[in-house]
Amino acid sequence: MERWPALDLASTVRHDGDGGVTDDLATVQGATRWIQEQGELPTGPVPAGGPAVDENLRLDLIELRQAVRALFARVVAPAPPSPADAHRLMPVDRAVTLLNTAAAREPVAPQLVWPDSGVPGARLLSAENDPHVRIVAALARAAIDFLGGPQREQLRSCTAPRCVRYFVKSHGRQEWCKPSCGNRARAARHYTRRRTAASDGDGRS
Template structure:
C-alpha cells in the first residue's frame, strides 16, 4: 500500500484498541518517534532520523494536523468525517490559510537532475537552515500535494465501529481502511440484525 506523508500525519490520531482514541503526538517523545518513523518519506527534505522534537515543534505539528484534518473532512464531504474530531473541526477557510502559511515558511526552488543514462529527477532546493522549519513546511507541502492530487477523490473516513482513520480507497468495493475494520463492521451489522429480529419476536409473542 502506498504511503502518503499527509495521511501519516492525520493518522497520528487513531483508535487505541480499547474503545478510545489515542494521539501519537501527545508528547515530545512520541512526536520525535513519529518523525523518525517518517524518515523515508522525508528523505528528500531533511534527515528526519536526526531530528528531536521540542514542545514548540510538537505544537506546530499538531496545529498543522488540525488544519489538514479539517481539509480532509471537507474532501470527504458530504460523507461524514472521522468521528475523532467531527465536532471541533477548524473552519475550512482558516485551515486552508494556515496550511498555505506554513508551507510558505520555507522558500524552495525546483531543480532537476538528469544523468546521461538515467531519467529526470525533480527535487526542491532550499536555503532554509533551520531543520524544524523545513520539517513543518515539508509536511504542509505534502498535504497540499495530496489534497490537490487525484488521491483526494478516493479519500474516505473509515465507518467501522470505533475506527477514526482516513484512508485512500484502493478498489471500487472498499468500504473500510483495513480488513480488521471490515470484520468488525460486519460483526456489528450481524449483531444489530439479531437484536432487531429478537425484538420483533418478543413483540410478536406479546401481541
C-alpha cells in the same frame, strides 16, 4: 504501496485497540518517534538521530494536523467525518490559510537531477536552515499536493466501529481502511440484525 505524508499525519490520531483514541503526538517523545519513523519526508531523509523535537515543533505539528483533518472532513462530506474530532473541527478558511502559510515558510527551488546512467528527475532545493521549519513546511506542501491531486477523490472516513482513520480507497468495493475494520463492521451489523430480529419476535409474542 504509495504513501501520503498528509494521510500519515492525519493518522497520528487513531484507535488504540481498547475502545479509545490515542495521539502519537501527545508528547515530545511521541512526536520525535513519529518523525523518525517517517524515514522520508518531502524535504528528504530524516536523520536517524534527529532532528530534535521540542514543544514548539510538537505544537506546530498538531496545529497542522488539525488543519489537514478539517480539510479531509470537507473532502468526505456529505459523508460523516472522523468521529475523533467531528465536534471541534478547525474552520475551513483558517485551515487553508494555515497550510498555505506553513508551506510558504520554506523557500524552495526545483532542481533537475540527471544521472549519467538514468532518467532525469526533479527535487526541491531548500534555502531554509532550520529543520523544524523544513519539516512543517514539507508536510504542509504534501497536504497541498494531496488535496489538489486526484487521490483526493478517493479519500474516505472509515465507518467501522471505533475507527477514526481517513484512508484512500484503493479499489471499487473498499469500505474500510483495513481488513480488521471490515471484520469489526460486519460483526457489528450481524449483531444489530440479530437484536432487531429478536426484538421483532418479542413484539409478536
